[in-house]
Amino acid sequence: MSSIRSRRILAAVSGGLGFALVLTACSSSTPSDNSKAAGGADCAAYKAYGDLSGKSVSVYTGIVTPEDKPYMDSYKPFEKCTGAKIKYVGDKAFETQILVRAKAGNPPDIAIVPQPGLLKQLVATGAAKEAPQAVAANVDKFWGADWKAYGTVGGKFYAAPSGASVKSMVWYSPKEFKDKGYKIPTTLAELKTLSDTMATGGKKPWCAGIASGEATGWPVTDWMEDFMLRLSGPDAYDQWVTHKIAFNSAGPTAALDAVGGYLKNDKYVNGGLGDVKSIASTTFQDGGLPILQGTCSLHRQASFYASNFPKGTKVAEDGDVFAFYLPGVQATDRPVLGGGEFNLAFADRPEVKAFQTYLSTDTWANNKAKISSDLTGGGWITANKGLDVANLVNPIDKLSATILQDPKTVFRFDGSDLMPAAVGSDAFWKQSTAWITGQSTKDTVDKIEAAWPKS
Amino acid sequence: MDTSVKILTMLLAILLFVAVVGVMLFIASRAERKGAQFVAYVFLFPSILMLSVGLLYPAVKTIYASFFDAAGQAFIGLGNYHTIFSSSDEITVLRNTVLWVVVTPFVATAIGLLYAILVEGAKAEAFAKAVIFLPMAISMVAASIIWKFVYEFRPDQPGVNQIGLLNQVLVWLGGSPQQWLLNTPWNTFFLIVVMIWIQAGFAMTILSASIKAIPDDIIEAARLDGVGSLGMFRFVTLPMIRPSVIVVLTTIAIGTLKVFDVVRTMTGGNFGTNVVANEFYSQSFRASNEGLGSALAVLLFILVVPIVVYNIRQLRASESR
Numbered sequence: 215m216s217s218i219r220s221r222r223i224l225a226a227v228s229g230g231l232g233f234a235l236v237l238t239a240c241s242s243s244t245p246s247d248n249s250k251a252a253g254g255a256d257c258a259a260y261k262a263y264g265d266l267s268g269k270s271v272s273v274y275t276g277i278v279t280p281e282d283k284p285y286m287d288s289y290k291p292f293e294k295c296t297g298a299k300i301k302y303v304g305d306k307a308f309e310t311q312i313l314v315r316a317k318a319g320n321p322p323d324i325a326i327v328p329q330p331g332l333l334k335q336l337v338a339t340g341a342a343k344e345a346p347q348a349v350a351a352n353v354d355k356f357w358g359a360d361w362k363a364y365g366t367v368g369g370k371f372y373a374a375p376s377g378a379s380v381k382s383m384v385w386y387s388p389k390e391f392k393d394k395g396y397k398i399p400t401t402l403a404e405l406k407t408l409s410d411t412m413a414t415g416g417k418k419p420w421c422a423g424i425a426s427g428e429a430t431g432w433p434v435t436d437w438m439e440d441f442m443l444r445l446s447g448p449d450a451y452d453q454w455v456t457h458k459i460a461f462n463s464a465g466p467t468a469a470l471d472a473v474g475g476y477l478k479n480d481k482y483v484n485g486g487l488g489d490v491k492s493i494a495s496t497t498f499q500d501g502g503l504p505i506l507q508g509t510c511s512l513h514r515q516a517s518f519y520a521s522n523f524p525k526g527t528k529v530a531e532d533g534d535v536f537a538f539y540l541p542g543v544q545a546t547d548r549p550v551l552g553g554g555e556f557n558l559a560f561a562d563r564p565e566v567k568a569f570q571t572y573l574s575t576d577t578w579a580n581n582k583a584k585i586s587s588d589l590t591g592g593g594w595i596t597a598n599k600g601l602d603v604a605n606l607v608n609p610i611d612k613l614s615a616t617i618l619q620d621p622k623t624v625f626r627f628d629g630s631d632l633m634p635a636a637v638g639s640d641a642f643w644k645q646s647t648a649w650i651t652g653q654s655t656k657d658t659v660d661k662i663e664a665a666w667p668k669s
Numbered sequence: 670m671d672t673s674v675k676i677l678t679m680l681l682a683i684l685l686f687v688a689v690v691g692v693m694l695f696i697a698s699r700a701e702r703k704g705a706q707f708v709a710y711v712f713l714f715p716s717i718l719m720l721s722v723g724l725l726y727p728a729v730k731t732i733y734a735s736f737f738d739a740a741g742q743a744f745i746g747l748g749n750y751h752t753i754f755s756s757s758d759e760i761t762v763l764r765n766t767v768l769w770v771v772v773t774p775f776v777a778t779a780i781g782l783l784y785a786i787l788v789e790g791a792k793a794e795a796f797a798k799a800v801i802f803l804p805m806a807i808s809m810v811a812a813s814i815i816w817k818f819v820y821e822f823r824p825d826q827p828g829v830n831q832i833g834l835l836n837q838v839l840v841w842l843g844g845s846p847q848q849w850l851l852n853t854p855w856n857t858f859f860l861i862v863v864m865i866w867i868q869a870g871f872a873m874t875i876l877s878a879s880i881k882a883i884p885d886d887i888i889e890a891a892r893l894d895g896v897g898s899l900g901m902f903r904f905v906t907l908p909m910i911r912p913s914v915i916v917v918l919t920t921i922a923i924g925t926l927k928v929f930d931v932v933r934t935m936t937g938g939n940f941g942t943n944v945v946a947n948e949f950y951s952q953s954f955r956a957s958n959e960g961l962g963s964a965l966a967v968l969l970f971i972l973v974v975p976i977v978v979y980n981i982r983q984l985r986a987s988e989s990r
Binding site: 427428429430431484486487488489491492494495509634635636639640641644647648651661665667668 | 738739740758822823824826829848850851933937938939940951952955956957958
């Protein structure tokens, strides 16, 4: 008995000891080498930030491999010239974790926030800091008022925009357009005429896919937002997104019906993929691929769709596929639907302010664009007007940046990202999917309106 | 986090576990002379602690939250429960859950039982059993992805090939491809097939074991009395394995009530295939409607409890024999 007991004591002691040993082993981490800064640009542009040696700034984001590398590299000139150290942490669970961290009093210095709605929630926690004067000045200089408004909460300006994407794009085959003599439409009416012309031979000109796991339906919400913005104008769009007008009022209903003129029109869809219902079962990644086979001619999807085409596809004005801007009602209208990220600070230490300012400059925008072009072949743009389009390598990035920088452009953020979660990431998706598989427009808008949180 | 850190964390957790168990054993050994009851309490303490922190507290909190609105601010009484039983979408959810619970356990058990009887004493019994048991080893999500491919739809157009097994078979037979997962209410049955595919192996294993446990003398006596094979099944096998059948039925029913992975992976709850567990998840975490989500969780709990109680009773009954 006593031998068993002493063995037990031994087990307890050894277990505890081992535990303590591993703890000590944990605490000594190896320092990583960070002295090899890339860029090599001269430090004149960074003089204003002063000497920040020994200081560090933490950045927390949802951007992970492989897109994180260009970000880290774009910070290197700043690190090299000021001596500050930037700690970049990418986390796929960013969108839920950042709220937890902000509420728990453990926020990062800077968070790259992908949605204005989330930005509002973060500011509401009281942990966020207003943007310094220098950042506000840069944003006034390099961005339109529409962009600044998305970084502003309750009249106070918090966050400068970072990257951007353009959603108002229609993919097509340049070769087909050339062979058949089709012209790129400049108004919505022309787009309709073009679709009809294409459909006369029995071909279904449009293809679409909205399946996307639990987010199934989101491409329809983009369609509807694009048409709402075009048919009712930016002011009505803002009212719709903020629920100042009801979801089932005349404007949104007309917008969804207009989308139905394309997506629920069995003469138009679903080229190479089946009937109208097949839109619901086709993944959004596969939705535009029939263009390559020639079974479909037009596909409305954001600029990022470029990366969905198989390797070897030439995405250019003279290539296999390219995109044109989804036109407005008038040829002079320039409404653009898109998305983007914002840099929100949770600290106002000098080095954080300096880094925040760097991120809002044209210097950073061009550094980032160059590095993205080198490392990942592009795929990154910003609405920063200081961005030199020549720094973008791929044609679709160039087109998107040109659209964003056009002074006539009226930019609006993806509405479902701005609506409350109960609508923007639940009812709007679900009901749009039901709409594709047969539910009427009226039932659809009524049900989404009913899901809008009271209060 | 890189791999070495993860392994280190795992080692830490194991060591922590060993240390805790060691300390407990130590305390218990020191306390032995204080009487058996005290020792029992010492050993019960961790379980009670973990049950109350991990089960009791969340359960009470969830029930409490189910009486509040979406933001968890205003008390709305039974408002969330009213929504569940009045909104047309939620009623579809309830209807589907009923379909799942009624169809899956009976069909899976029937198939398992039939299979167990058919392969009983057959030549390659072990192999035949392994084949049907194999789906049990596949996770629900993986199984759903496999079946999603089986149901995959491609249009009936020249130059387009079917990639879904079911539609290809249909095309070979001269039919035209169907959207299996899109048309209500049939799509729910196509999802149920996946669950049956997984659970039939479980039913077969348990039932086969209890068939083998039937004493040979009973079978012999029945044979001498001139009972045919159908009669043998009806009057000997079935009554003898009745407790096992009920345990299998209820276990599958509990699993089916909680079905989530299959629906979420294959349709995301769209096309009228949603079930309570999936709706509870999407209300709580996507629509951030904690109130309604909690109410659905409570409803699920209420539905599961009687089956669990019945299951445990039957389990005890079959053990005591």
